[in-house]
Amino acid sequence: MRRNRSVAALLLTGLALVVLFALGGTGFLESLTGSPTPAASPSAAAGQAAPGSAAAGSGAPGSAAPAAPANPSGLPAINESELPVEARQTLAAIRAGGPYRYSQDNKTFGNFERILPRRDSGYYREYTVPTPGESDRGARRIVAGSGGEKYYTQDHYDSFKFIAEGN
Template structure:
């Protein structure tokens, strides 16, 4: 009988430790029906910060709207949208409209195997063809768009990229 009492006491202790480790003190409080006493310390209690009233609430400054172009997260040189070749500007317009695209390879995952763009999870980047006048195939020019809205232009088939500063 004594062994059962010891086992029951050990199981109760382990249960209490598990509740504290995985559920915090809130579970013990709800089981006991009273708040868990705070640990004693010689330091004075820390007062709670006051809740700001309506006049004290601050709104963030310069929050970009939904149509705002993303900042350059890459550190790569940038090019203004207006400085892009006309074909690249037309491709940007197609991307914004969601297509239709002239090439079946467009709007497909870009792997970033060259690692020139910021590292992101697989599927983050999509690529789009920028037609090159006089070329019989897709040519070397592309726009690569990130899921965060940022876009990059390459004129040399991924050997280099420039960040596109949209709207400028």
């Protein structure tokens, strides 16, 4: 009988943790684990917004463009207008949901260098920025987070700049 009570108590504790997490009790989980839990947003859970939707920045009359994400990284920022033309073309392809020039594009970026903010696996996607004169993909990339933030690297992940969109 005593063993059944222990199992029941364990099950109730597990159920309570699941309910707390489901109701947004991430602060409680942070206190248990000692590490922040990434904030989940509807766009992060659903992946990228559908092309042409207001969330994708369609610019259709009467639709509000989404607010540009804040720089969560503390990395230096670069205005979108200051990027090379090939990077702006890659951003346009990302916003349109493709097509992409290289088969490696729109694949998970592992963030093994740990320069970008740490997130769960699969949070970041990478895209090639073609380099004129290169016979391969070159070193330039855009890395996009599922929260909408985007980063540019011209040296194959040795450094990044946060892309301030719409400027």
